[in-house]
Amino acid sequence: MHIAEGFLPPLHAAAWTVAAAPFVVHGARAVVRERRERPETTLLLAAAGAFTFVLSAIKLPSVTGSSSHPTGTGLGATLFRPPVMAFLSTVVLLFQALLLAHGGLTTLGANVFSMGVVGPWAGYAAWRLLCGRHRGLAIFTAFALADLATYCTTSVQLGLAFPDPVSGIAGGVVKFLGVFALTQVPLAVVEGLLGVLVLRLLADVAGPELARLGIVPTTPPSEAVTR
């Protein structure tokens, strides 16, 4: 989902930067507020940011013969609501743009919009819709959708900037979807399964914190400490 440096026309690059900027500022404030109001969850916040850091460094092979990387934004989006991920994703994308020539400064806005805004909100929406019915399924869908929605957004961004010479913008979007979306489906499933694993681990070690965040039902303190 990293649009390469210079690979969006200046107007598009500027427009996506303007579109992403308020989300990032709001996200940074959300991180500060979270740390002030619920300091005991700071460790989980760090884990959520670090999770994205790890996953976006790992490129996995897919059945299409391409490789691609998961985004890992589902964790922070479900635990802390999506705004924090706009900020944390910007940190990750800046690291990769500056040190790895992966993505870029001119395309940072577009990349933040797909990975830090659309992906987390899509994942969070899935979590909210399903968490009342089946917690595991909700986590799986949230993680998978946060991943897949990011790549679909990238396809739309590239399709808008580079319409197909014959079939126009719609054709361009479809072509980029052909590159990104199909490859991403198995990876999104992997990310969904990983999400269920991570949440099971966190439920073991961070029960009270997850209860405060409203992720697991509140357990009586006596039960929480006997573990």
Place this chain on the structure above:
Amino acid sequence: MRRRRTTFLLLLGIVALVAIALVLGRGADTDEKAFVGTDSRATSLVEQNHPHYVAWFQPLFRPQSPEVESGLFALQAALGGATVGYAVAALRARRRLEAALAAAREEAR
């Protein structure tokens, strides 16, 4: 027991999906280089359909070789992994302290 089995099945699912992709993807690609990143495929698609487009900005820093690049990627993963590990360990220690504190209170009563 059931918990362990679920964990095992989840891990198995992840490994199996990646393994299946490695096997199936090998045949799907006609290029000489298999498992090219989707990001560079998208860039190639732009260059192919819009040959006159010139990237108007270059990365300020580019890793000089694939070795340097993979090293930096490994650094990224290591930093993230270390932080996740630290957070989980610290949370576990927090639970232990709480339990010890609760036990001490019980004794004092």
